Amino acid sequence: MAGDASTIGDGKAGSGIWERSEEWLERASEYLNPLLVKEARQALKSNQFASTFILLMTLAWGWSFLGVSLSEFQLTLGPDGRSMLFGYFMILVVAMFVIVPFSAFRSLAAEREDGTFELISITTLSARQIVFGKLGSAVVQMAVYLSALAPCIAFTSLLQGVDIYLISFLLVITSTISLIFSSFGLMFATITRARHWQSALSVLLILGLGFATLIWLLTALNLFISGSGFFGGGVLEYEVFWTSVLNTVTVGFSFIALFVFAAAGQLSFASDNRATALRCVMAVQNVIGLGWFIYYWLATADWDVLCAGVVTLGLYWSVAGAFMTAESPQLSPRVLRQLPQSLLGRAFFSWFNPGSGTGYSFAMANMGVAVVFVFAMLGVSSVLGMREFGLPPFPSGGADHLVITCVMVWAYLAAYLGIGRLILALFRQFIYVSLPLAFVVYCALHVVGNIVPYMLWVGADRYSYSTILAPSWIFTVYDAIDGKLSGDLAVVLVSMSGAVLFLVNFILAAPEVGYEKMAVPDRVLKDEIELHPELQPRAAGSPWD
Amino acid sequence: MSQSMIELRRLHRNFGRTRAVNDISFEVPRGTVLGYVGPNGAGKTTSMRILATLDVPTYGDAFVDGFSVINDPDRVRRRLGFMPDYFGTYSDVNCWEYLDFFARAYGLVGPERSRAIRDVMAFTRLDGLRDKPIRGLSKGMKQRLCLGRSMLHDPSVLIMDEPAAGLDPRARIELREMIRALSARGKTILISSHILTELAEMCDQVAIIELGRLIAIGTVQHIMRQRSSHREVKVRSLDPLESLMNWLAGKEREESVFDLKCDGEVVRFSHRLSAEDEAGILRQMILDGIRISEFAGHVTSLEEVFLSVTQGEVQ
Numbered sequence A: 001m002a003g004d005a006s007t008i009g010d011g012k013a014g015s016g017i018w019e020r021s022e023e024w025l026e027r028a029s030e031y032l033n034p035l036l037v038k039e040a041r042q043a044l045k046s047n048q049f050a051s052t053f054i055l056l057m058t059l060a061w062g063w064s065f066l067g068v069s070l071s072e073f074q075l076t077l078g079p080d081g082r083s084m085l086f087g088y089f090m091i092l093v094v095a096m097f098v099i100v101p102f103s104a105f106r107s108l109a110a111e112r113e114d115g116t117f118e119l120i121s122i123t124t125l126s127a128r129q130i131v132f133g134k135l136g137s138a139v140v141q142m143a144v145y146l147s148a149l150a151p152c153i154a155f156t157s158l159l160q161g162v163d164i165y166l167i168s169f170l171l172v173i174t175s176t177i178s179l180i181f182s183s184f185g186l187m188f189a190t191i192t193r194a195r196h197w198q199s200a201l202s203v204l205l206i207l208g209l210g211f212a213t214l215i216w217l218l219t220a221l222n223l224f225i226s227g228s229g230f231f232g233g234g235v236l237e238y239e240v241f242w243t244s245v246l247n248t249v250t251v252g253f254s255f256i257a258l259f260v261f262a263a264a265g266q267l268s269f270a271s272d273n274r275a276t277a278l279r280c281v282m283a284v285q286n287v288i289g290l291g292w293f294i295y296y297w298l299a300t301a302d303w304d305v306l307c308a309g310v311v312t313l314g315l316y317w318s319v320a321g322a323f324m325t326a327e328s329p330q331l332s333p334r335v336l337r338q339l340p341q342s343l344l345g346r347a348f349f350s351w352f353n354p355g356s357g358t359g360y361s362f363a364m365a366n367m368g369v370a371v372v373f374v375f376a377m378l379g380v381s382s383v384l385g386m387r388e389f390g391l392p393p394f395p396s397g398g399a400d401h402l403v404i405t406c407v408m409v410w411a412y413l414a415a416y417l418g419i420g421r422l423i424l425a426l427f428r429q430f431i432y433v434s435l436p437l438a439f440v441v442y443c444a445l446h447v448v449g450n451i452v453p454y455m456l457w458v459g460a461d462r463y464s465y466s467t468i469l470a471p472s473w474i475f476t477v478y479d480a481i482d483g484k485l486s487g488d489l490a491v492v493l494v495s496m497s498g499a500v501l502f503l504v505n506f507i508l509a510a511p512e513v514g515y516e517k518m519a520v521p522d523r524v525l526k527d528e529i530e531l532h533p534e535l536q537p538r539a540a541g542s543p544w545d
Numbered sequence B: 001m002s003q004s005m006i007e008l009r010r011l012h013r014n015f016g017r018t019r020a021v022n023d024i025s026f027e028v029p030r031g032t033v034l035g036y037v038g039p040n041g042a043g044k045t046t047s048m049r050i051l052a053t054l055d056v057p058t059y060g061d062a063f064v065d066g067f068s069v070i071n072d073p074d075r076v077r078r079r080l081g082f083m084p085d086y087f088g089t090y091s092d093v094n095c096w097e098y099l100d101f102f103a104r105a106y107g108l109v110g111p112e113r114s115r116a117i118r119d120v121m122a123f124t125r126l127d128g129l130r131d132k133p134i135r136g137l138s139k140g141m142k143q144r145l146c147l148g149r150s151m152l153h154d155p156s157v158l159i160m161d162e163p164a165a166g167l168d169p170r171a172r173i174e175l176r177e178m179i180r181a182l183s184a185r186g187k188t189i190l191i192s193s194h195i196l197t198e199l200a201e202m203c204d205q206v207a208i209i210e211l212g213r214l215i216a217i218g219t220v221q222h223i224m225r226q227r228s229s230h231r232e233v234k235v236r237s238l239d240p241l242e243s244l245m246n247w248l249a250g251k252e253r254e255e256s257v258f259d260l261k262c263d264g265e266v267v268r269f270s271h272r273l274s275a276e277d278e279a280g281i282l283r284q285m286i287l288d289g290i291r292i293s294e295f296a297g298h299v300t301s302l303e304e305v306f307l308s309v310t311q312g313e314v315q
Helices: A017-029 A034-045 A047-071 A080-114 A116-121 A127-156 A164-189 A195-226 A239-267 A276-300 A303-324 A343-352 A356-384 A400-428 A435-459 A473-481 A489-508 A522-531 B044-051 B073-079 B095-105 B110-123 B139-151 B169-184 B196-202 B220-227 B241-253 B275-287 B302-309
Strands: B004-015 B018-029 B033-037 B059-064 B080-083 B157-161 B188-192 B205-210 B213-218 B231-237 B257-263 B266-271 B292-297
Touching (some): A034 A127, A080 A116, A080 A164, A127 A239, A164 A195, A276 A356, A303 A356, A303 A473, A356 A400, A473 A489, B004 B044, B004 B188, B044 B059, B073 B080, B080 B139, B139 B157, B205 B220, B213 B220, B220 B302
Parallel strands (some): B033 B188, B033 B205
Antiparallel strands (some): B004 B018
């Protein structure tokens, strides 16, 4: 509802251009996130924002004068356009990679430290809206910095050695990465409320962002030096240009979604369902990751790409699985009200419900999809041959190492997550298991599982892979990829251990699937009808309900 | 519809081994102002935070207008305004912007939002300070602004944690008047304060907690009657006090009254009689020719009740 202009704002209906603009902005702000409006108002009055903006402008103008005066007349004739662009790019990257994400982190952390977050959290804004509001304000900040440097960057497109594609490529990738860092910063801010830990996290984040800035600047520098032919013209015809942009954007946005939902989960009320949205994002990420590896496998006809894909997904699910298995197996009545009731609904959607057992099964199932896909492709290619379908042929040197790697990755994931889950279940009998505690337990588990066998192996004066190293996934998977484990006892031991731990954990997860849907109280139903009289109760009978 | 707007049902909240809230149950009827009294560390703020859906109980539940704070926090939040014991303000915005932000956060749009902001600014007498930056506000003004924030969405229940702390006498009086006005509008209010004289003036009932446990709840007089086995009466006479003392001494011998003493121009005594029997004593005095100018039971103050029911222990 936009409302009539006379009642909006201070109630003064103006006729001047400023008054009309204000009224228009006021109307437009009705559709924006309240936090975004508040942060924009704060930013306009904050010294920090003004000083950063002025510093950015000063640096850009300074570089313009310096670059033009040093290049004299070479700018239009030589390739100095790239040097000019790189200078502006450095200023932009520092702003986008350090200032914007750190501001997002501090903005949320400060709300929690000052107690204002509590006041916001008891309004009708959901945790997700709060995080999106903060992220939206980071986007606005990015847009302001981009617009400050836009005239300078546009100026370089007129110079030799720079084209609009290079500029667009850099801006799209830089903006996407800045958004990923900002969402990560928001998630980072939700880890703790204690001031001393927030200070420690601030230092960690600044260091990490500084390192990322350096890496990206070096990458860009390399692109500036070596990519002259690539960006010289006809770049749109290069498949690698499109795939790298698409790859960054799809993977990047999936991580933005993951960080945003994780931050919202951390901020949401204790009885809320914090898991399902995150698991949906993880499942999508699994599909995106697998999809990209399949694409590169098809593009290169190299089966080792699939091998790398399985190992990468294994690492991903070991981190994601560690956090999922830390969830409490108890469901709040609020979550129980939303459970599916039908057999079909329960069979498919129970794994998206919160709980350590469902989390374990979810991680293993997603990893299983990747492994089964590789096995299916190997099977099809060995039976049919794939060349006539335009697909890569069966690996000429045999597929032993690929099969063993896939089995090892799945088995290690089953074993490490399974042991971690059992330890956490034991802890849960005595204390509250928090995410940081689960993180410490898993870190200890991986250190013990990898370092201890290595010490024993070194102590035994061995020079090649030995079964002593079987508990260590780092050494075993490394040798499996190298094809050194064919017929080794470690393969059998790891596979058996993984299978046994998977079965034990899967059986122990059964009660989490057995939860019954809880009826919504009449008081709540009545209130729902009062709030949304236009909504009709959905007819029961869908097999997915 | 439930008549209790606030209900605590076997509420427990533990922090490690500390039982901040230990099995508290009570109900607050619609339109009641309940004073929440207890020494520092008694569990007042913890239980108020649970009611405001900022914390969850270890065991038990709390309800606002029949909705569980654990299972339906979103519905509770629509009905509840919370004023914590800190300001929670942004220094670089003005009063109107601050209220506008929270009004938007409560889902108020367009004219409805403008009206709500105007109303609370008028109610809290902040309408002259619309464009004043929050950093320039006094403590009392900030407190009024926070009260305004908690009222923006017209909640039926208000929870106020130490709203009068640190305010000067004028600001305290103004706050008291505002709370009375809110009470007159039918709001159910749970308010904690250490300034017991003021609480007694604005509250219909008080709940006293100590060491996380509810010790007493009800009106001040009701609690005192529950806690005390006797009642003190003071009598003033137009006749010489000796005749009154002699008359009462006779009653003391009959063991109807006890603790008889002369206190300046007033005679005080205690008894364990019913209200009817107390009236009987007054009637007898008059019939026996003693000219009584004042006959009153001692009015117990909230401070006296508080001191009598609490032990001053902390955990």
